[in-house]
Amino acid sequence: MVNVCCIGAGYVGGPSSAVIAYKCHDVNVTIVDLNQARIDAWNSDELPIYEPGLDEVVFARRGKNLFFSTNVDQAIIDADIIFVSVNTPTKKTGMGAGMAADLAYIETATRRIAQVATSSKIVIEKSTVPCRTAQSMRTILEANSSKNIRFDILSNPEFLAEGTAIKDLTNPDRVLIGCLQTPEGFAAQQKLVDIYTRWIPQERVITMNLWSSELSKLAANALLAQRISSINALSAICEATGADVDEVAYACGTDSRIGPKFLKASVGFGGSCFQKDILNLVYLSEQLFLPEVAAYWKSVVTMNEYQKMRFTHRIVRTLFNTVTHKRIALLGFAFKKDTGDTRESAAITLCSYLIQERANVAVYDPKVSAKQMKMDLTEPGVGTNEAEVEKHIQVCSSAYEACAGADALVICTEWDEFKMEHLDYKKIYESMHKPAFIFDGRLILDGPKLREIGFRVETIGKSV
Ligand code: NAD
Ligand code: UDX
Numbered sequence: 001m002v003n004v005c006c007i008g009a010g011y012v013g014g015p016s017s018a019v020i021a022y023k024c025h026d027v028n029v030t031i032v033d034l035n036q037a038r039i040d041a042w043n044s045d046e047l048p049i050y051e052p053g054l055d056e057v058v059f060a061r062r063g064k065n066l067f068f069s070t071n072v073d074q075a076i077i078d079a080d081i082i083f084v085s086v087n088t089p090t091k092k093t094g095m096g097a098g099m100a101a102d103l104a105y106i107e108t109a110t111r112r113i114a115q116v117a118t119s120s121k122i123v124i125e126k127s128t129v130p131c132r133t134a135q136s137m138r139t140i141l142e143a144n145s146s147k148n149i150r151f152d153i154l155s156n157p158e159f160l161a162e163g164t165a166i167k168d169l170t171n172p173d174r175v176l177i178g179c180l181q182t183p184e185g186f187a188a189q190q191k192l193v194d195i196y197t198r199w200i201p202q203e204r205v206i207t208m209n210l211w212s213s214e215l216s217k218l219a220a221n222a223l224l225a226q227r228i229s230s231i232n233a234l235s236a237i238c239e240a241t242g243a244d245v246d247e248v249a250y251a252c253g254t255d256s257r258i259g260p261k262f263l264k265a266s267v268g269f270g271g272s273c274f275q276k277d278i279l280n281l282v283y284l285s286e287q288l289f290l291p292e293v294a295a296y297w298k299s300v301v302t303m304n305e306y307q308k309m310r311f312t313h314r315i316v317r318t319l320f321n322t323v324t325h326k327r328i329a330l331l332g333f334a335f336k337k338d339t340g341d342t343r344e345s346a347a348i349t350l351c352s353y354l355i356q357e358r359a360n361v362a363v364y365d366p367k368v369s370a371k372q373m374k375m376d377l378t379e380p381g382v383g384t385n386e387a388e389v390e391k392h393i394q395v396c397s398s399a400y401e402a403c404a405g406a407d408a409l410v411i412c413t414e415w416d417e418f419k420m421e422h423l424d425y426k427k428i429y430e431s432m433h434k435p436a437f438i439f440d441g442r443l444i445l446d447g448p449k450l451r452e453i454g455f456r457v458e459t460i461g462k463s464v
Helices: 013-023 036-042 054-061 072-078 104-116 133-144 165-170 183-196 210-241 245-253 274-287 291-318 346-356 370-377 386-392 399-403 425-431 447-453
Strands: 002-007 027-032 066-069 081-084 121-125 151-155 175-179 205-209 327-331 360-364 393-395 408-411 437-440 456-459
Touching: 002 013, 002 072, 002 104, 013 027, 013 054, 013 066, 013 081, 013 165, 027 072, 036 066, 054 165, 066 072, 072 104, 081 104, 081 183, 104 121, 104 133, 121 133, 121 183, 133 151, 133 210, 151 183, 151 210, 175 183, 175 210, 183 205, 205 210, 210 245, 210 274, 210 291, 274 291, 291 346, 291 408, 291 437, 291 456, 327 346, 327 399, 346 360, 346 370, 346 386, 360 399, 370 386, 370 393, 386 393, 399 425, 425 447, 447 456
Parallel strands: 002 027, 002 081, 027 066, 081 121, 121 151, 175 205, 327 360, 327 408, 360 393, 408 437, 437 456
Antiparallel strands: 151 175
């Protein structure tokens, strides 16, 4: 049996390592975390993360070759291969605050490995990190390890998207494995290739040098986010000219050089990765004395902020320049459909702005708890405090409840259940104040049909 340990039982560590256990019954996988509540949830019937298909994978292998534990040291000692999947958030204070990745969790995990390991290990950088982090990990490991122990470092960044994690992990476009270009590095790389090729075709397992692999992860996220900011920038031109952003995206996307994916205009991208990783790239560029490159990538984030504010201002302007004491139904709080994750969700910016304008916001999301919403809205920097949130936010248990008595309905997340075939918009219209407004921040509704019902419809990237 090969023993695999994964440090960090989060959105990446949990699903990615569980899939290894699911696909390779002769690999023992132990996922460890310092967070006892998270590990307890992984060991319970209600997993800490909502992902379609995740329950099936975990319940099939848990207790057989898949284990969740807080005993980090024992898992390190037992492992042949260690994935480091800890969080790498944007630094909040100190050098590079607001841009650089906080590598403190990576360093703590690496030092722990160096301290407790009693045999040689392959240590895999799974977290998204700035280019050349593997070098720092190697220095720490080598400086602290004893004589007969070797550490080989690989970079194996994760490309899963939330909401489709299991699909992405079982059938990925590619898996990247970077190694030092030495015989030992290649040998370690091959061991990981041998695991992935148990279910992924060989040609999709790409090998390269460590630094290319690290940078490719940041680059892929930056390019994806850049497409969204590009289409969102075009959506502003569409609104001003009468062009329709869906038609423009279709026209451009049918060019095989451009391709159709990631061209859906929206209220702005969210999620724990895009903004963080672009800012990370911006910081890296600045450190490398490449200010023009830094400014180029920074503009992707600037455009995203602009898009969120542009949509919010459109709501206030349309509602006769005041939303004070008006009830606004906000459908969707997660940063995208099929996840309960709210990190960097556009809904947070929207809600906090509406609260500052003294609106009463009735929120409904199928997977986000009231506690999570309130936590997000009272985070430092968001701009709203606990008393304001208590007063102005009502968390509802259905879309109908949120919309009853509302002046406006705002689609923030593209959950399928908000689509026309699932919600009775006639019933919603009847329950709302008139004139009843709909703001579609996700382009999931049929504007003409809603107008027939009586709604005033405002859609991203389409003029009235
Ligand atoms: P997360 O916050 O959900 O999980 C990280 C976990 O690591 C936490 O549970 C935390 O308690 C644990 N942890 C931190 N330090 C630890 C230590 N020293 N020992 C044991 N456990 C420790 O984060 P995530 O979303 O899973 O992201 C992890 C990494 O993967 C990040 O670098 C992120 O950029 C990258 N990534 C995330 C996604 C995504 O969709 N979320 C996709 C690709 C890559
Ligand atoms: C992203 C990358 O896709 C993934 O490869 C990486 O590993 C982690 O970061 P994730 O953030 O989970 O994944 O979701 P993604 O599907 O990329 O969506 C990110 C944000 O962009 C969401 O808010 C989504 O709604 C938005 N989006 C996406 C758009 O606004 N328009 C699009 O066309 C696509």
